Amino acid sequence: MEAVYVDKHYNLVVECKQGSKKAHYELYKLYSKAMLNTAFRIVDNLDEAQDVLQEAFLDAFARIKDFRQETTFGLWLKQIVVHRCINQLRKRKMELVDINDEQIENLADADEADDGELQYKVDQVKQAMKLLPEGYRVVLSLYLLEGYDHEEIGQVLNINENTSRTQFLRAKRKLIEILKQKGITS
Structure with a gap:
């Protein structure tokens, strides 16, 4: 049996799954600042961080029905933001060198x-x-x-x-x- 993690914003997530635009907006207000900070720390460019943030929220809301509460919504969203940031950096052709x-x-x-x-x-x-x-x-x-x-x-x-x-x-x-x-x- 899978563990289900219930966080304090559980009801908003449920409402989002039911298509509530108000719930989408409330979740955005709750998490946007923290997620923008995360994105900015990674991409180090405010415009790109804002773009990443918008794309991440669009992704999250499009895939909200796949969110199974196995973790908090914030952690799930943060993972989306980080992956979006990494994709943005790849667009810049970030190079990391293998070292022994x-x-x-x-x-x-x-x-x-x-x-x-x-x-x-x-x-x-x-x-x-x-x-x-x-x-x-x-x-x-x-x-x-x-x-x-x-x-x-x-x-x-x-x-x-x-x-x-x-x-x-x-x-x-x-x-x-x-x-x-x-x-x-x-």
């Missing part, structure tokens, strides 16, 4: 700081992430911000798991390098 395991290096984690300085550092990291090469930024965003593991990233990007790990480690190293240049880390 021997080339992976351990990197030191950043030191902890007080809340005010921590917020400053978070803002600086967000800005520095925009300077990363696209492949690095995408893997780093999917792993750190979207919560995907390397196996899932590999499946989404059509790369092997080790390539995802390597891209992540290189992205982390490059990010630290950028932050050091800005005087953010020691």
Whole structure:
């Protein structure tokens, strides 16, 4: 027997399945900002992120009858958004290079700081992430911000798991390098 996950927006999803345009609009209002943020972190272009968002919602509403509540609507929608983002990046011909395991290096984690300085550092990291090469930024965003593991990233990007790990480690190293240049880390 399949598990069915009931989330707090279950009734809206049911109404959508019955064709309610009002329910479509309510779900859009509930999720659009978060999904736009997700799309923007991946494609790093507001216009493209907005396009991805619209396409993802169109996809979701067209396929809403296939949604089986095995997870939350938000997670299901996020998966659609991420896949749409990856397709958008493929249109840009994003290139990820396969790397051998021997080339992976351990990197030191950043030191902890007080809340005010921590917020400053978070803002600086967000800005520095925009300077990363696209492949690095995408893997780093999917792993750190979207919560995907390397196996899932590999499946989404059509790369092997080790390539995802390597891209992540290189992205982390490059990010630290950028932050050091800005005087953010020691």
